[in-house]
Amino acid sequence: MEPRRKRGYTRLPVRQRRLVSVVLGGYVLLLLNSLLLLLFDESTAMAYMSLVLLHVGLGLLLIVPVAAFLVLHIRKMPLRLNRAATVAGLCTAMSVVLLLGTGLGLVVAGSTVAGGWMLILHIGSAVAAILGFGAHISLKRGVRFHFLELGDRWRSDRVRALHHPLSLTLLAGGGVTLMILLLPLLTIQRGLQVDTPYDEHPLGAAQALLAHDGFLDATDLARSETCGQEGCHPDIYAQWAESVHRFSSFNNPYYRKSVENMLARSGAAPTRWCASCHDPVVLFSGGFGHETPVDPDHWTGQEGLTCLSCHAVEGLRDVRGNGRYIIARPDEYPFARAEDGVGRWLHNKLIRTKPEPHRQAMLKPVHQTQEFCGSCHKVGLPPEVNNYKWRRGQNEYDAWHASGASGNTVRSFYLPKEPTTCTSCHMPLVPSDDQGNDGGFVRSHRFASANTALPHLNGHADQLAAVQRALQDSIVTVDLFGVEVNGRFYGPEEPMPVLRAGDAVALQVVVRNRKVGHGFPGGTNDSNEFWLELIGQNGEEETVLASGLIDEAGRVDSSAHFWGAVQVDRASQRIDKRNAQDWIATVYANVIGPGTAHVVRYRFDVPPGETIRSFRAALKHRKFKWYFNEWTFRGQVAPGEPDSLGRPEVDRRRWVLGEGEAPDLPVTVIAETKRQAGKPYTTGRPLWERWNDYGIGLFLQGATREALPAFARVTELAPQSAEGPINEARVLLDEGQLDRAREALDLAETRQPGYLKTAYFRGVWYRANGLYDEALAEWMKVYDAYPQDRVLLLGIGRLHYLSGRYEEALTWHDRVLAIDPEDIGGLYNRMLTLGALDRMEAFAEAQRLYEYHKDNEDEQAVATPYKQRHPYDNREAQSIHEHELHRVVNGRAVPGLPVARHAPAETPATASLRPLRTGGGRP
Numbered sequence: 001m002e003p004r005r006k007r008g009y010t011r012l013p014v015r016q017r018r019l020v021s022v023v024l025g026g027y028v029l030l031l032l033n034s035l036l037l038l039l040f041d042e043s044t045a046m047a048y049m050s051l052v053l054l055h056v057g058l059g060l061l062l063i064v065p066v067a068a069f070l071v072l073h074i075r076k077m078p079l080r081l082n083r084a085a086t087v088a089g090l091c092t093a094m095s096v097v098l099l100l101g102t103g104l105g106l107v108v109a110g111s112t113v114a115g116g117w118m119l120i121l122h123i124g125s126a127v128a129a130i131l132g133f134g135a136h137i138s139l140k141r142g143v144r145f146h147f148l149e150l151g152d153r154w155r156s157d158r159v160r161a162l163h164h165p166l167s168l169t170l171l172a173g174g175g176v177t178l179m180i181l182l183l184p185l186l187t188i189q190r191g192l193q194v195d196t197p198y199d200e201h202p203l204g205a206a207q208a209l210l211a212h213d214g215f216l217d218a219t220d221l222a223r224s225e226t227c228g229q230e231g232c233h234p235d236i237y238a239q240w241a242e243s244v245h246r247f248s249s250f251n252n253p254y255y256r257k258s259v260e261n262m263l264a265r266s267g268a269a270p271t272r273w274c275a276s277c278h279d280p281v282v283l284f285s286g287g288f289g290h291e292t293p294v295d296p297d298h299w300t301g302q303e304g305l306t307c308l309s310c311h312a313v314e315g316l317r318d319v320r321g322n323g324r325y326i327i328a329r330p331d332e333y334p335f336a337r338a339e340d341g342v343g344r345w346l347h348n349k350l351i352r353t354k355p356e357p358h359r360q361a362m363l364k365p366v367h368q369t370q371e372f373c374g375s376c377h378k379v380g381l382p383p384e385v386n387n388y389k390w391r392r393g394q395n396e397y398d399a400w401h402a403s404g405a406s407g408n409t410v411r412s413f414y415l416p417k418e419p420t421t422c423t424s425c426h427m428p429l430v431p432s433d434d435q436g437n438d439g440g441f442v443r444s445h446r447f448a449s450a451n452t453a454l455p456h457l458n459g460h461a462d463q464l465a466a467v468q469r470a471l472q473d474s475i476v477t478v479d480l481f482g483v484e485v486n487g488r489f490y491g492p493e494e495p496m497p498v499l500r501a502g503d504a505v506a507l508q509v510v511v512r513n514r515k516v517g518h519g520f521p522g523g524t525n526d527s528n529e530f531w532l533e534l535i536g537q538n539g540e541e542e543t544v545l546a547s548g549l550i551d552e553a554g555r556v557d558s559s560a561h562f563w564g565a566v567q568v569d570r571a572s573q574r575i576d577k578r579n580a581q582d583w584i585a586t587v588y589a590n591v592i593g594p595g596t597a598h599v600v601r602y603r604f605d606v607p608p609g610e611t612i613r614s615f616r617a618a619l620k621h622r623k624f625k626w627y628f629n630e631w632t633f634r635g636q637v638a639p640g641e642p643d644s645l646g647r648p649e650v651d652r653r654r655w656v657l658g659e660g661e662a663p664d665l666p667v668t669v670i671a672e673t674k675r676q677a678g679k680p681y682t683t684g685r686p687l688w689e690r691w692n693d694y695g696i697g698l699f700l701q702g703a704t705r706e707a708l709p710a711f712a713r714v715t716e717l718a719p720q721s722a723e724g725p726i727n728e729a730r731v732l733l734d735e736g737q738l739d740r741a742r743e744a745l746d747l748a749e750t751r752q753p754g755y756l757k758t759a760y761f762r763g764v765w766y767r768a769n770g771l772y773d774e775a776l777a778e779w780m781k782v783y784d785a786y787p788q789d790r791v792l793l794l795g796i797g798r799l800h801y802l803s804g805r806y807e808e809a810l811t812w813h814d815r816v817l818a819i820d821p822e823d824i825g826g827l828y829n830r831m832l833t834l835g836a837l838d839r840m841e842a843f844a845e846a847q848r849l850y851e852y853h854k855d856n857e858d859e860q861a862v863a864t865p866y867k868q869r870h871p872y873d874n875r876e877a878q879s880i881h882e883h884e885l886h887r888v889v890n891g892r893a894v895p896g897l898p899v900a901r902h903a904p905a906e907t908p909a910t911a912s913l914r915p916l917r918t919g920g921g922r923p
Contacts, residue, residue, distance in 0.1 A: 013072075015072065016069060016072050016073055019065050019068055019069040019072070020069055020073075022065045023062060023065050023066055023069055026058055026061065026062045026065070027062070027129075029058055029174070029177070030055065030058050030059065030062075030126075031126075031130075032174075032177065033051060033054055033055045033058065033177065034055070034126075036051055036177070048354070048357045049333040049334055049350050049354065049357060049358075050334055051177075052350055052353060052354050053334055053346070053350060054176060054177060056103070056107055056349075056350075056353070059100060059103045059104075062100070063100055066096055066100065070093050070096075073089075074093075082139065084139045085136055085139035088132050088133075088135035088136040088139055089132070089136040091128070091132040091135075092129055092132030092133045092135075092136050095125045095126075095128040095129035095132055096125075096129050098121070098125040098128075099122065099125040099126050099129055102118050102119075102121050102122035102125060103122055105118050106118055106119065106122060106353055107349055107353060203272060203276075203283065203284075204269050204270075204272050204384075205269060205270050205271075205272045205273040205382070205384050205385055206272040206273060206275050206276040206283055206288075206323060207273070207276060207317075207322045207323055207324045208276040208280075208283070208284075208323045208324065208325055208326070208327060209317065209325075209326045209327070210284065210326075210327060210328070211314050211326050211327065211328035211329075212328060212329065215284060215285050215286035215290070216284045216285055216329060217285065218281065218285040218287070218299075218300050219337065220284070220285075220308070220312075220329055220330060221280055221281045221284060221285075221303075221306050221308045221309050221312060221330070222281055222300070222303050222306055222308075223306075223308075223337070224237065224240065224241075224303070224306045224307045224308070225237065226336070226339070226344075227307045228240075228241070229344075229348075231348060231352070231435065232348070232351070232434070232435050233434045233435065233436065233442075234434065235430075235432040235433070235434045235442060236432070236434055236442055236445045237307075237445075239430075239444055239445040239446045240307065240445040240446075242446065242455060242458070242460035242462060242463035243445060243446050243447045243448075243463065244447060244449070244451045244454055245304060245305040245445075245447055246304040246305070247304050247454050247458070248277070248278045248279075248304045248305040249278055249279045249281070249282065249301050249302065249303060249304045249305070250279070250282075250296035250297070250301035250302065251301065251302045251303075251304055252304075252454060253457070253632055253633070254453070254527075254578065254624065254628070254629075254632050255274075255278060255578075256296055257577075257631070257632045257635070258577060258578035258579065259271060259274060259278075259296075260296065261577060261579065261651075262274075262579065262581060263294060264646065265646045265647065265648050265651060266581070266648040267289070268288055268289020268290075268293070268294055269289065270384055270385045270581070270648075271288070271289070271294070272288050272289070273322070273381075273382070273384075273385045275288050275323075276322065276323025276324075276325070276376070277305070277322075277323045277375075277376035278305070279300075279301065280305065280306070280309040280327070281300045281301075281303040281304075281306060281309065282294070282298070282300045282301050282303075284327065285300060287300055287301075308330045309327075310367070311330070311361075311362040311363070311367065312327050312328060312329070312330040312331075313325045313326065313327050313364070313366060313367070313372070313375075314326045314327065314328050314364070314366070315364075315366050316366060316371060316372065316375055318821060319371050319374060319375075319378075319397070319819075319820065319821070320378070320380065320821055320822060321374055321375055321376070321377070321378025321379055321380060321395070321397065322375075322376075322378070322379060322380055322382075323375060323376055324375060325372075325375045330361070331361040332361070333347055333350050333351055333357075333358060334346070334347065334350065335347040335350075351435075352435070355435065355436065359436065370397065370400065370401070370406075370421055370422050371397070373396075373397065373422040373423075374396070374397025374398075374401075377394070377395075377396040377397055377422075378394075378395045378396065378397040378398060379392075379393030379394050379395060380392055380393060380822060381393055381580060381581065381583070385581050386580075386581045386582070386583065387581075387648050387649045388584060388649075389852070389856060390852055390853055391583060392822070392853075393580060394522065394523055394524060394525065396518040396519070396522045396523070397518075398820055399518035399519045399522070399593070399594070400420075400422070400517045400518045400594070401788070401790075401819070401820075402789075402790060402791070403517065403518070403593065403594035403595065404416060404594060404595050405419065405420045405517035405518075405594040405595065406419055406420070406421075406517070406788075407419030408786060408788040408789055409786060409789045409791065409792070410756045410757045410760050410782055410785070410786050410789065410792075411757070411760060411789070411791065411792075412594070412595050413595050413596060413692070413696050413723075413727070414595040415757070416595075420515075420517045421517075422517075423443060425515070425516075425517060426447050426448065426449060427443040427444050427445065427447065428443070428444055429441040429442070429443060429444070430442060430443075430444045444466075446463055446466050446467075448463075448466040448467045448469070448470040449467065449470065449522075449523070450467065450470075450471060450521065450522075450523065450528070450621065450623065451467060451623050452464055452467050452468065452471075452621070452622075452623050452665065452666050452668060453623035453624055453629075453665050453666075454623075455467060456663070456665060456666050457663055464666070468666075468668050471621060471668050471670050472668070472669070472670060472671070473515065474514060474515065474671070475513070475514060475515040475516050475520070475670070476511060476512065476513055476514060476515075476516070476520055476592070476619055476670055476671050477511070477512050477514055477671050477673075477683065477685075478509060478510075478511055478532075478617050478618070478619050478671045478672060478673045479492065479509065479510040479511075479512070479673060479683050479685075479690055479693065479694075480507065480509055480615055480617050480673055480674075480675040480681070481508050481509065481510045481599075481690065481693075481694050482506075482507070482508040482694070483496040483505065483506075483507055483508075483615075483675070484505065484506040484507075484508075485497060485499060485503055485504070485505055486503055486504055487504075492681065492683075492687065492690050492691070492694075493681075493687055495677070495678050495679055495680055495681065496675060496676075496677050496678075496681070497677055497678070498611055498612070498613055498677040498678065499536070499606050499611060499612040499613075499677070500606060500611050501606050501607065501608050501609055501610055501611070502605060502606060502608070503605065503606045504603075504605055505602075505603070505604055505605070505606060505612075506601065506602065506603045506882075507534070507601070507602040507603075507615065508599055508600070508601055508602075508694070509532065509534065509599070509600040509601075509602070509617050510597050510598070510599055510600075510690070510693050510694050510697055511532065511592065511597060511598045511600060511619060511671075511697075512592070512596075512597040512693045513592040513593065513594055513595065513596055513597070514595075516592075516594060517594055518594060519591035519592065519593055519594070520563070520591065520592045520593075521563055521564060521591065521621075522591075524578065524580075525563075525564040525565035525589065525591070526564070526565050526566070526567050526575050526576070526578065526580065526583075527576075527578055527624050527625055527628045528563075528564045528621075528623070528624075528625075529556065529562070529564065529621065529622040529623070529624065529625045529626075530562065530563040530564055530619065530620070530621050530670075531548050531556055531560045531561060531562045531563070531619075531620055532547070532548055532560060532561045532600055532617060532618070532619055532620075533546070533547065533548035533549065533560070533617070533618045533619075533620050534546065534547045534548060534602060534615065534616070534617045534618075534883075534885065535547075535549075535615070535616050535888075536612040536614070536615050536885060537612065537613065537614045537615075537616070538610060538611050538612060538613060539611065539613050541614070543888045544607065544610050544612055544887070544888060545604060545606075545607070545612070545885035545886065545887060545888060546885060546886055546888045547559065547560050547561070547602065547883055547884065547885050547886065548560035548561070548620070549886075549888070549892075550667070552892075553626075554626055554664060555626045556622075556626065557886070558872045559872050559883060559884060559886070560883065561600045561876070561883055562590060562876060563590045563591065563592065563598075564589075564590060565586060565587075565588065565589040565590070565591075566586070566587040566588055566873050566876070566877075567580075567583045567584075567585065567586050567587065568583075568584060568585050568586075568587060568862060568863050568866045569582035569583065569584055569650050569651070570582070570584050570649060570650040570862065571650050571652055572585075572862055572863060572864070572865040572866040573650075573651075573866070574866065574870075576625070576627050576628055576631070577628065577631055577635070577655075578628065579651070581648075582649075582650060582651065584859055584862050585859045585860055585861075585862040585863040586863070587863050587866060587867060587870075587873050587874070587876075587877050588873065588876045588877035590876065596696050596697075596700060597693040597694070597696045597697040597700075598697050598700075598701075599694065599697035599698055599701060599703075600883070601880070601881065601882040601883065602882060602883050602884070602885060603882045603883075603884065604884055604885040607887055612677075613676060613677045614674060614675065614676040614677065615674070615675050616672065616673070616674045616675075617672065617673055617674075618669050618671070618672035619669070619670045619671045619672070620667055620668065620669055620670065621667070621668045621669075621670050622665050622666070622667050622668075623665055624665060629662050629663070629665055630657050630662045631655065631657065632662065633660060633661070633662040633663070634657050634658045634659065634660040634661070634662060635655055635656075635657060635658070636655065636656060636657075636658045637653050637654070637655055637656075638653070638654040638655065638656045641653040641654050686717075686718075687717055688713075688714050688717035688718040688721070688724070691710055691711075691713040691714050691717060692710075692711070692714045692723065692724070692727065694710050695707045695708075695710030695711040695713075695714065695727060696727075698710060699711075699727075699730065699731055699734075701879045701880050702879050702880065703880055704731050704734055704735055707731050708728060708731045708732070711724055711727040711728045711730075711731060712724070712728060714727060715728060715747075719751075720751060721751065721752070722748040722749075722751045722752035722755050722757070722758060725744040725745065725747040725748035725751065726744070726745070726748045726757055726758060726761060728741075728744040729741045729744040729745045729748070729761050729765075730761065732744060733761065733764055733765065733768065736768075738765060738768055738769060741761075741765055742765055745758055745761055745762050745765060749762075756781065756782050756785055756786070759778045759779075759781050759782055760778070760779065760782050760792070762778050763775040763776075763778035763779040763782070763795070766778060767795070767799065772799045772802055772803050773803070775799055776796065776799050776800075779792060779795060779796050779799070780796070783796065788819060790816045790819050790820060790823060790825075790826070793812050793813075793815050793816045793819075794812070794813070794816050794823075794825050794826060794829060796812045797809045797810075797811075797812030797813045797815075797816070797829060797833075798829060800812060801829065801832065801833055801836070806833050806836045806837045807837070809829070809833045810830065810833045810834070810837070813826050813829050813830040813833060814830065816829075817830065822853050824850070824853055824854055827846065827849050827850040827853055827854075828850050828854075830846050831843060831846040831847050831849075831850045834846050
């Protein structure tokens with residue numbers, strides 16, 4: 001008798017049917033979710049990562065029913081009766097197990113760690129499971145494709161069919177998916193219009209715009225510490241936490257004191273002009289005087305310029321700076337606000353599972369442009385802020401853009417091998433294991449520039465060291481170029497003699513901006529302190545004469561040579577409290593442009609009984625001037641001064657320095673050099689380059705007769721280079737010696753045929769001779785390589801204008817204004833061109849814009865009283881001037897070393913400020 005064969009069944013038992021219904025429903029939802037992930041790959045991080053979270057959640061929920069079904073099904077099924085179906089079923093089971101396993105692996109390790117192989121295996125196992133399952137059920141015996149009985153229920157009772165486990169699974173999962181898709185749409189708010197008038201949009205003078213109605217929550221831009229948690233960006237966070245960006249708001253005592261002074265005089269509305277770049281967390285949460293008074297002690301004022309203050313910016317309104325950007329609520333992953341617990345764990349896992357949406361949300365195309373940096377590092381004071389007229393403030397962006405450092409102009413004295421950018425200098429690559437590192441490196445977020453005060457105050461030694469390294473990285477060099485003794489000139493290649501008592505001496509020191517891609521110094525030049533210290537020493541290396549020493553009170557010798565700016569208000573009082581809103585006139589603004597140089601001159605007689613065997617010149621830096629530093633910590637209005645004198649237009653109150661102490665700020669030696677008698681003197685740079693730097697400095701001072709022989713030496717010392725003849729041509733064109741200029745340009749062409757710099761100046765020569773078409777032909781060659789050179793564009797437009805081609809001229813002037821809408825040359829020439837075209841309505845608007853942006857021609861008269869009271873500053877305002885050296889005894893300046901008064905109330909007689917004469921020196 002044959003053994004009884006195990007009988008198979010054609011329908012799954014009820015329990016298995018329910019389990020497989022849930023499994024299939026979940027799998028269908030996962031497939032639908034995967035399709036949505038593919039379609040929404042470019043959507044917001046919140047929408048996309050919510051779908052990722054749903055995907056992970058569905059996968060985790062499927063583990064139990066899948067395991068239960070497989071155990072029950074394998075135990076009950078007659079595995080040997082239908083071998084083909086059995087093999088297909090086992091392949092399906094293995095694929096599902098692999099699918100869930102790789103899914104768990106991606107969740108635990110993250111796609112950035114697991115690499116592409118696990119993701120490929122995950123997708124492959126999903127496809128294999130579908131194919132295996134299709135083969136399994138197609139090979140089964142009995143009633144095919146009806147094992148769930150859903151079809152029977154749907155035909156007989158559709159309401160009952162909706163209660164089927166498969167239907168319930170699909171409905172529940174579909175509802176959650178739909179909510180996730182609709183959530184971002186429900187939270188989108190109508191954006192503010194970019195052209196909203198100043199007095200109508202809620203941020204007022206701030207000029208930034210929110211991308212939606214209403215203010216942000218105070219926490220929307222805060223919480224930078226969550227970016228720096230372990231496993232994300234701890235290195236970047238640590239760098240930022242010590243940076244000046246971190247201390248941009250009321251957590252910066254210097255900024256706080258200045259803004260509190262402005263608030264007291266002008267109120268909150270105009271003070272918001274500062275807030276877009278300094279106080280974004282306060283401003284965008286409505287805390288800058290919109291509903292309540294500004295509270296510098298509120299926690300939002302201690303946040304500074306946070307991670308999201310930059311990374312939530314969506315775009316720029318234009319390139320006019322002043323914080324004219326558009327910011328939105330950050331596009332974050334789910335549970336981004338969770339500080340700890342499961343929510344924070346889920347957030348971190350989601351980022352590591354799929355970091356690309358986070359990267360796209362936090363690093364938009366605008367963040368990788370120099371215009372983004374220029375949105376705050378380009379300043380123009382509007383009349384609503386200064387109660388006067390529009391004034392151009394600090395402007396690192398245009399200084400960079402219009403220089404050779406950017407690669408946008410051929411006219412630069414030195415053309416770099418590779419253009420530099422804001423990030424290449426201020427965000428260099430540093431080693432890091434942070435998530436998102438590129439080859440083991442990230443961009444430094446220290447933003448090291450020139451602020452040594454804040455890291456010193458805050459005790460941030462690493463930040464201070466980084467700033468000082470940046471300052472000392474040969475960004476500027478000093479060359480004791482020439483020594484004239486009793487009328488005999490000793491050039492840079494000649495040993496100087498020992499200087500003896502009674503010798504009449506003149507020194508020329510060349511200071512070159514070598515690496516700073518904008519003007520040196522940059523930033524807040526009314527408060528910056530850069531100066532040249534020059535000392536003469538005897539044979540025992542004792543200092544005999546000096547300029548630029550610091551006295552016992554911490555003040556720099558007022559007769560030294562300074563770089564920076566001195567500005568005055570309506571009352572001809574010095575702008576010395578970072579009160580830029582009071583600025584009316586500039587006494588001087590000494591800045592060394594990219595790739596250019598300054599020549600600093602000294603003249604003195606060697607004192608009786610002394611000899612000088614060496615000179616040392618050092619370029620020094622202290623972040624803040626002495627008075628501003630002291631005023632920040634102990635400045636106060638003098639008792640009895642009425643508040644009515646502190647008007648928005650001008651502060652006529654008398655300020656005094658009260659009790660207490662201000663911190664001693666570090667002094668950094670940026671560059672130094674020493675020249676000794678009887679010894680060869682070298683700086684390590686080619687001799688032709690040193691002569692070239694000297695000639696550049698003279699030429700820019702207007703000393704063309706001295707510059708011409710200097711450039712002639714360059715032509716002689718570098719016989720293969722075209723730079724010497726070109727620079728000679730610059731001088732000769734400036735002097736109107738056109739025949740000699742053409743000879744120099746011909747020599748340059750011989751030395752370097754086809755050089756575009758030669759072509760540019762050849763165009764200048766043609767224009768000077770009235771040959772406009774020939775000039776245009778030369779300049780169009782240059783334009784093809786330098787289409788962003790605004791001076792070139794303006795020159796081409798001017799040629800068309802002079803030739804009567806007004807429509808063409810207008811096109812070129814518009815190109816200039818597309819680069820910089822506030823370019824005064826572009827505004828002026830566009831106005832003239834519209835007038836020539838007889839477009840009177842457009843001409844009137846162009847005239848309004850020109851007059852709005854041009855300087856007031858009478859404002860220099862405001863500076864005259866100040867210059868009379870401060871002869872050293874008046875001397876610094878002269879393009880060509882000489883400094884004296886003061887007698888030094890026992891390491892200190894002799895008594896009577898004059899020091900300029902700082903406080904506006906202190907205005908002693910001019911006699912007490914006259915330069916100290918040392919023998920035959922000239923003031």
